[in-house]
Amino acid sequence: MEDLQFVHVELKRDTWASQKMSVRDPFDAVEVARTLIENLDREMVINVHLATDGRVINATICSLGAQNSASISPSEVLRTAIVSGAHSIIMIHNHPSGSCQPSKEDLNMAKKLATVCNLVGLELKDFIVIGAYGYSHSVHEEEFEWLEPSYKWLQEA
Secondary structure: OOOOOOOOOOOOOOOOOOOOOOOOOHHHHHHHHHHHHOOOOOOEEEEEEEOOOOOEEEEEEEEEOOOOOOOOOHHHHHHHHHHOOOOEEEEEEEOOOOOOOOOHHHHHHHHHHHHHHHHOOOEEEEEEEEOOOOOEEEHHHHOHHHHOOOOHHHHHO
16 A cells, blocks of 8 residues: 655746846736747747736746647646636737737637636636737737637537
8 A cells, every 4th residue: 555645736936037027917918928929930828827806926838839839738728827826817829920810729729728717717818919010919809709618619529
């Protein structure tokens, strides 16, 4: 018979990010993310975790992908959000092509993540695509229905 081992999970603050990144609200977080990922040659996905009052708790790099895609696992998205005590998430990623229009894959992932977040009591507040020259696209503002939970895809799996 094996002994029961107790474990714990803890957050570790990254030291590579500049201490000069002042974030007072989600809009500031998007601008900070933009400075990090706007000109990358591959897709990067960043999650910004928000408290119930909308205050930014922290952010995490969820995925670093290829030139035209980034693999995103719902469990990877939720892990840090839950450990951080987040109430909601803003997901931000770039398109190295410079286009800020979300792809069909982006919208499908937004729908899937909104549903998974809903299942564990979180809200996906927005899914933002950063393009070139300061342009960005907010799914919340343009295609809000993609952020509404839907359990249809679960039935297909």
